[in-house]
Amino acid sequence: xxxxxxxxxxxxxxxxxxxxxxxxxxxxxxxxxxxxxxxxxxxxxxxxxxxxxxxxxxxxxxxxxxxxxxxxxxxxxxxxxxxxxxxxxxxxxxxxxxxxxxxxxxxxxxxxxxxxxxxxxxxxxxxxxxxxxxxxxxxxxxxxxxxxxxxxxxxxxxxxxxxxxxxxxxxxxxxxxxxxxxxxxxxxxxxxxxxxxxxxxxxxxxxxxxxxxxxxxxxxxxxxxxxxxxxxxxxxx
Amino acid sequence: xxxxxxxxxxxxxxxxxxxxxxxxxxxxxxxxxxxxxxxxxxxxxxxxxxxxxxxxxxxxxxxxxxxxxxxxxxxxxxxxxxxxxxxxxxxxxxxxxxxxxxxxxxxxxxxxxxxxxxxxxxxxxxxxxxxxxxxxxxxxxxxxxxxxxxxxxxxxxxxxxxxxxxxxxxxxxxxxxxxxxxxxxxxxxxxxxxxxxxxxxxxxxxxxxxxxxxxxxxxxxxxxxxxxxxxxxxxxxxxxxxxxxxxxxxxxxxxxxxxxxxxxxxxxxxxxxxxxxxxxxxxxxxxxxxxxxxxxxxxxxxxxxxxxxxxxxxxxxxxxxxxxxxxxxxxxxxxxxxxxxxxxxxxxxxxxxxxxxxxxxxxxxxx
Numbered sequence: 001x002x003x004x005x006x007x008x009x010x011x012x013x014x015x016x017x018x019x020x021x022x023x024x025x026x027x028x029x030x031x032x033x034x035x036x037x038x039x040x041x042x043x044x045x046x047x048x049x050x051x052x053x054x055x056x057x058x059x060x061x062x063x064x065x066x067x068x069x070x071x072x073x074x075x076x077x078x079x080x081x082x083x084x085x086x087x088x089x090x091x092x093x094x095x096x097x098x099x100x101x102x103x104x105x106x107x108x109x110x111x112x113x114x115x116x117x118x119x120x121x122x123x124x125x126x127x128x129x130x131x132x133x134x135x136x137x138x139x140x141x142x143x144x145x146x147x148x149x150x151x152x153x154x155x156x157x158x159x160x161x162x163x164x165x166x167x168x169x170x171x172x173x174x175x176x177x178x179x180x181x182x183x184x185x186x187x188x189x190x191x192x193x194x195x196x197x198x199x200x201x202x203x204x205x206x207x208x209x210x211x212x213x214x215x216x217x218x219x220x221x222x223x224x225x226x227x228x229x230x231x232x233x234x235x236x237x
Numbered sequence: 238x239x240x241x242x243x244x245x246x247x248x249x250x251x252x253x254x255x256x257x258x259x260x261x262x263x264x265x266x267x268x269x270x271x272x273x274x275x276x277x278x279x280x281x282x283x284x285x286x287x288x289x290x291x292x293x294x295x296x297x298x299x300x301x302x303x304x305x306x307x308x309x310x311x312x313x314x315x316x317x318x319x320x321x322x323x324x325x326x327x328x329x330x331x332x333x334x335x336x337x338x339x340x341x342x343x344x345x346x347x348x349x350x351x352x353x354x355x356x357x358x359x360x361x362x363x364x365x366x367x368x369x370x371x372x373x374x375x376x377x378x379x380x381x382x383x384x385x386x387x388x389x390x391x392x393x394x395x396x397x398x399x400x401x402x403x404x405x406x407x408x409x410x411x412x413x414x415x416x417x418x419x420x421x422x423x424x425x426x427x428x429x430x431x432x433x434x435x436x437x438x439x440x441x442x443x444x445x446x447x448x449x450x451x452x453x454x455x456x457x458x459x460x461x462x463x464x465x466x467x468x469x470x471x472x473x474x475x476x477x478x479x480x481x482x483x484x485x486x487x488x489x490x491x492x493x494x495x496x497x498x499x500x501x502x503x504x505x506x507x508x509x510x511x512x513x514x515x516x517x518x519x520x521x522x523x524x525x526x527x528x529x530x531x532x533x534x535x536x537x538x539x540x541x542x543x544x545x546x547x548x549x550x551x552x553x554x555x556x557x558x559x560x561x562x563x564x565x566x567x568x569x570x571x572x573x574x575x576x577x578x579x580x581x582x583x584x585x586x587x588x589x590x591x592x593x594x595x596x597x598x599x600x601x602x603x604x
Contacts, residue, residue, distance in 0.1 A: 047549060048565060049483055049500060056482075065481030123585060126593075163507065166465030168456035176456060185507040186542050190552055190564055197568025201575050208579045216590055 018132055020096050021228040028086040029225060035079040036199065042072035043196050073161060080154050096133035100142035110136050130218055132230060138209070145202040149195055156192035160185070242281040242318075242446070249318055256281075263443045266436055266515060267462050273447075280447035287446055288351040290343055290382055291325035291392075294375045295368045295402045295411050296357025300393040301327050303432035303517075323351065326370070337371055344385055352442070353386040355379065355396045358403070359417045362410025376417050383418050388451055389425045390441065391415065394534060397429035397459075404540035415458070424451055427458040431534035434515050437463050457537075459509070468505035468531050471513040474498070492528060502546040503530030510535040 021029075045068050090101045104110045113129060114136035120128035121137070128135065134142065159178035162171035163185065182188050214221040220231040240248075246256050257278060264274035293301075323343045324336070331339055343351065360367035365374030383389055391414045394400040402411040415425045428437050441460055444452050452460040469475065477483070477497040484491035484498055492498075499506070505513075508531050512523040524531055530546070533539045543550040549563040 044565075049481055051483075051485060057480075059476035059480040059482055062480035062482070066479035068481070121582075123589060163467060164470065166455050166461055167459070167509070169465070172456075184536070184538065184542050186550060189507075190550060193549070193564040194552070194568065197564065197571060200568070201571055204572065204575050204579060208583065212583065212586055216586060 017232075018230045019228055020133055020230045021224060022089070022093055022097060023228070024085065024089045025093065025097050026225065026228055028082045028089070031082040032079060035075045035082070036203070038071055039075045039079060040196055040200060042068045042075070043193075046072060047193050076154075076157055076161075079150075080158075083150055083154065099133045099139050100147055103136065103139040103143050114140065130232065141202070141205070145198065146206075149198045149202065153192060153195040153199065156188050156195065159188050160192060239285055241284060242286050245286060245318055246281075251318075259439075260443075263436075263440050266440050266511075267444055277443055277447045281443070284446050287387075287442060288323045288343060288347045289354055289442070290323055290340065290351055290386070291327075291354045291356065292375075292379060292382060293326055293370075294355065294357030294359050294379065294395070295409065296393065296395045296400075298327060298356070299432040300356045301325075304435045304438075323347075340382070344382060348385045350387050351385075352388055352390060352445075353383055354390045354392045354438075355414045356392045357395045358399060358411050358413055360402070360409040360411050361417075362408065367409035367411075379414070379417055380421065383421055383423055386423060388445075389414065389418065389423050390438070391425055391427045391429075391458075392438065393433050394429045394431040394539070397427035397535075398537040398539075400431060401540050404538070425458055426451065426454060426460060428463075429459065429535040429537075430510060430512075431539075433535065434463070434511060434517065436515050437511065455509075463511040463515075464509045464535075466509065466511075468508045468510055468513045468525070472505055472525060473513065474525060487528070495528075498525060498528075498530040500548050501530050502544060502548050504533030504536070504539070504542075504545070505531040508533040508536050 046065075049065060087101070090098050113131070116125060117128045117135045117137040119125040133139075155175065155178050158171060159175040162175045164170070165172040167176055178188055179185050182191065210221050210225075213219070218232060220229075224230050243256060247253075257274075260278040260281065261271075261274045264270070264277055267273065269277075324340045326336060329336060329339075357368075359365065359374070359376035359379050361376060365376050368375040370378060391397040395402065395411075396414045399407075399411055399413045402409060403413070415427075418425065426441060428441070430437075437460070440462070441452055444462075452462060455461050455464055457464075469478070472478075474495060474497045477495070478499060482491065482494075482496045483500040484496040485500060486492065487501065492501075497503070503525065505525065512531070513525065516523045516526070532545045533542065536542075547563075549565060551562055552564055552567060
């Protein structure tokens with residue numbers, strides 16, 4: 001009952017445990033984690049295939065690159081479906097499920113929180129306020145890097161995949177506009193490739209921050225990603 | 238009624254046997270069955286010939302060259318018979334005023350029924366002074382002839398997309414035919430390629446005569462029967478792609494063994510055309526078969542799409558990270574910088590943690 005009351009706000013007093021991340025949010029998180037690794041590896045290999053020396057012999061009996069591609073396509077489909085499910089959950093889920101899709105930029109308190117958080121990470125402030133869900137800095141990073149990055153990588157990815165169809169047919173009917181918008185398929189390919197690095201950069205910082213917060217911060221982080229419950233540590237000083 | 242195609246072919250000395258061969262070949266290239274070949278033969282023997290006016294704008298004549306280099310005498314005769322009878326300023330016998338008079342007569346005689354094939358495009362910068370046939374800007378001639386035509390075939394990449402003269406910075410203001418004919422409401426069939434495949438031309442005209450309708454076009458305005466698949470999808474080197482066997486250099490063992498040219502910048506995976514099935518010079522070969530990657534000549538604006546020989550294009554302007562700053566190099570650099578920043582931040586955090594602990598301890602002892 002206290003969730004609604006304090007959701008997204010700076011906590012006024014000591015509250016022990018709050019159920020923040022509902023099951024679909026956590027499920028999406030871990031599906032995405034599991035899919036991103038093979039997607040990045042196979043995607044890199046599609047962009048820069050290993051030398052043929054590793055796949056010598058008669059082409060009739062070898063299917064290495066095709067397997068790399070089909071793994072990439074399959075994981076991409078699962079990644080996309082999980083993302084769509086997550087979007088749906090942002091609409092029907094609890095307050096926190098909207099955190100990273102709709103940062104409350106209209107709230108003055110949120111901007112203040114963003115400033116405090118940035119100052120805290122720059123070691124210019126001793127403490128940042130506690131947040132039940134994501135802090136404002138995390139929200140804006142997840143929105144700008146992960147959510148927007150995912151949208152771009154999904155659209156460009158499907159546009160590249162769609163090239164197996166004629167213009168106006170199949171997936172090309174749905175995603176051909178991406179080739180038109182970017183003027184040419186090579187630009188779509190390059191953007192898709194750059195987005196992989198963009199999401200990897202996000203993941204690096206994200207993972208670092210998760211561990212840092214879990215060790216140094218006042219709230220639980222890693223455990224929360226598993227059971228959804230945010231625990232607030234008792235004040236040490 | 239004026240003569241049929243069959244009468245025309247016979248008059249030019251083409252045997253009935255060769256005529257039927259042509260019908261089968263065309264039916265096959267259109268993806269039709271044997272019945273289709275019979276329907277084509279029937280149509281070409283009974284229906285009136287469709288007049289074609291062939292105009293040349295800014296172009297290199299490689300489209301016409303592709304026609305007349307066709308090694309098979311039948312194909313060449315048929316193509317030339319089908320397209321150049323009425324007006325083609327490059328290969329017609331008449332010249333000068335005589336030719337222009339003939340053009341006007343053809344427009345008058347076949348009003349609303351002739352097909353306009355355009356090779357090359359119009360220049361619109363500086364009032365079109367960069368292309369002046371018969372003392373007038375080409376765009377005027379183009380619009381004049383297009384006004385009364387049945388349909389337009391944008392023949393070649395110049396007409397379809399703009400090609401080299403429309404490449405950046407496009408000083409002569411060359412523009413594709415569909416832009417020049419804006420507002421006329423004509424169906425424009427694009428047959429891009431630099432040059433396009435000659436058989437596509439005859440197949441389209443044959444299709445239009447036989448079935449009395451225009452071929453189905455894709456979203457970009459190209460006939461679906463020839464432009465619905467990529468070079469890559471029907472490439473004879475595709476097994477090497479699926480196997481992961483790529484030539485690294487044009488003179489390595491992979492290149493000698495006919496491996497896939499993907500890493501050498503082959504544009505087959507992004508190019509819609511029929512080269513890998515119809516091929517060139519009577520099915521003799523096509524660029525990839527000769528050991529060179531596809532340059533994507535039938536795609537819009539292919540001159541401005543970076544190097545023909547790079548798989549991952551250079552993405553930063555010159556002076557930013559060297560000449561080979563591909564997405565991977567930029568990404569790796571950014572990852573390294575981020576990694577270093579994370580390490581520095583982590584170190585600072587540890588120091589901070591230790592400090593606050595020791596100050597806490599001090600506070601505790603004081604209390």
